[in-house]
Amino acid sequence: MHNHCINKLLNIEEVIVKKVIHADTFVKILLETKPREHPCPLCGSFTKRIHDYRMQAIKDLPFQTKHCYLLLKKRRYVCSCGKRFYENYRFLPRYFQRTSRLTAFIASALHDTRSITSVAEMCNVSPTTVNRILDTIVFQRPTFSHTLSIDEFKGNAGGEKYQCILVDPTKHSVLDILPSRSQTFLTSYFRGIPKAERYRVKFFVCDMWHPYTDLAKTFFPNATIIIDKYHFIRQTTWAIENVRKRLQKTMPATLRKYYKRSRSLILTRYDKLKDENKRACDLMLLYNDDLRLAHYLKEWFYRICQNPKYSEQRKEFWDWISTAEQSQLVEFEKCAATYRRWSREILNAFKYGHITNGPTEGFNNKIKVLKRSSYGIRNFEHFRTRILLTTR
Numbered sequence: 001m002h003n004h005c006i007n008k009l010l011n012i013e014e015v016i017v018k019k020v021i022h023a024d025t026f027v028k029i030l031l032e033t034k035p036r037e038h039p040c041p042l043c044g045s046f047t048k049r050i051h052d053y054r055m056q057a058i059k060d061l062p063f064q065t066k067h068c069y070l071l072l073k074k075r076r077y078v079c080s081c082g083k084r085f086y087e088n089y090r091f092l093p094r095y096f097q098r099t100s101r102l103t104a105f106i107a108s109a110l111h112d113t114r115s116i117t118s119v120a121e122m123c124n125v126s127p128t129t130v131n132r133i134l135d136t137i138v139f140q141r142p143t144f145s146h147t148l149s150i151d152e153f154k155g156n157a158g159g160e161k162y163q164c165i166l167v168d169p170t171k172h173s174v175l176d177i178l179p180s181r182s183q184t185f186l187t188s189y190f191r192g193i194p195k196a197e198r199y200r201v202k203f204f205v206c207d208m209w210h211p212y213t214d215l216a217k218t219f220f221p222n223a224t225i226i227i228d229k230y231h232f233i234r235q236t237t238w239a240i241e242n243v244r245k246r247l248q249k250t251m252p253a254t255l256r257k258y259y260k261r262s263r264s265l266i267l268t269r270y271d272k273l274k275d276e277n278k279r280a281c282d283l284m285l286l287y288n289d290d291l292r293l294a295h296y297l298k299e300w301f302y303r304i305c306q307n308p309k310y311s312e313q314r315k316e317f318w319d320w321i322s323t324a325e326q327s328q329l330v331e332f333e334k335c336a337a338t339y340r341r342w343s344r345e346i347l348n349a350f351k352y353g354h355i356t357n358g359p360t361e362g363f364n365n366k367i368k369v370l371k372r373s374s375y376g377i378r379n380f381e382h383f384r385t386r387i388l389l390t391t392r
């Protein structure tokens with residue numbers, strides 16, 4: 001009766017629990033099975049003759065936060081043909097020293113952003129074992145749908161500084177992680193994708209990097225190229241930041257500190273500032289013509305981005321560019337030149353405002369957490385699998 005309850009708790013059907021030993025850091029559970037007739041693996045005839053026993057320690061799921069060992073009294077049978085063989089257990093793959101459910105538990109723990117070492121410690125196995133389990137998980141690239149976005153992140157894996165992330169932003173799903181963002185690699189990768197699948201892609205979202213747009217034109221000829229909002233708005237942010245930095249250099253030390261500290265005052269959208277911060281911002285701009293003009297251009301550009309009407313956005317975008325070009329602020333002249341060069345793709349971002357790279361940002365944050373918890377992951381395949389596991 002008692003044993004029946006322990007069995008239920010243990011949740012392994014074919015065994016009898018003989019004893020449970022609790023120590024501070026581990027639990028050991030002594031198990032054996034009922035003898036039954038077994039087919040001989042050599043001749044196929046059935047035998048019940050027991051030859052001998054051997055004890056085997058098997059690692060199982062952590063039990064009450066302690067490492068857990070099953071001590072299995074393995075029975076060896078002998079057949080009339082002379083063959084000796086051990087009985088089989090469903091909960092234990094042959095030659096394994098851990099239960100199938102521990103392996104499954106390790107695989108599921110790899111969905112979290114925790115490190116391999118910490119999964120290994122929790123599960124009482126070596127990091128090598130965890131990595132071997134990771135190696136058995138294989139991800140196939142899902143088929144591309146109508147929207148595809150590409151972005152890079154600093155992964156420092158497989159000897160390359162940057163890796164690429166392919167996302168379907170409309171489905172909020174990671175499609176693939178690529179080892180490199182080099183033109184050579186990406187060309188061979190996209191060439192490997194069936195033409196029919198590539199030609200279905202209607203929108204290609206990327207940042208202002210020519211290799212990406214060149215690839216889009218070659219491999220996704222039916223796609224409208226969209227520059228991700230975050231990436232082009234950043235140009236305006238950089239421009240005003242550079243104006244501030246330039247002005248700071250000419251200021252006395254005390255004032256310089258103040259301007260540096262108040263960085264967020266001029267970067268934040270004016271509407272979003274609290275009243276007292278609005279006053280502080282006004283004061284900063286009052287004494288500085290260049291900064292005031294830069295701030296005006298920044299606010300204007302942010303407003304353009306928020307405008308829900310595409311026709312107005314388009315008109316204002318061009319007005320903004322000519323104003324910035326004539327602003328006599330080198331930082332904004334440069335920004336305007338970039339916008340002019342990428343105007344078609346930026347206007348596409350306004351036109352198809354619902355398509356953004358927002359989801360990619362979220363995934364990139366997860367990748368950062370994963371990298372930090374693991375102090376970097378050098379092996380690219382492991383890195384890729386873990387990113388796909390944690391983001392799906």
Ligand SMILES: [Zn+2]
Nearest residue numbers: 040043079081
């Ligand atoms: Zn036999």
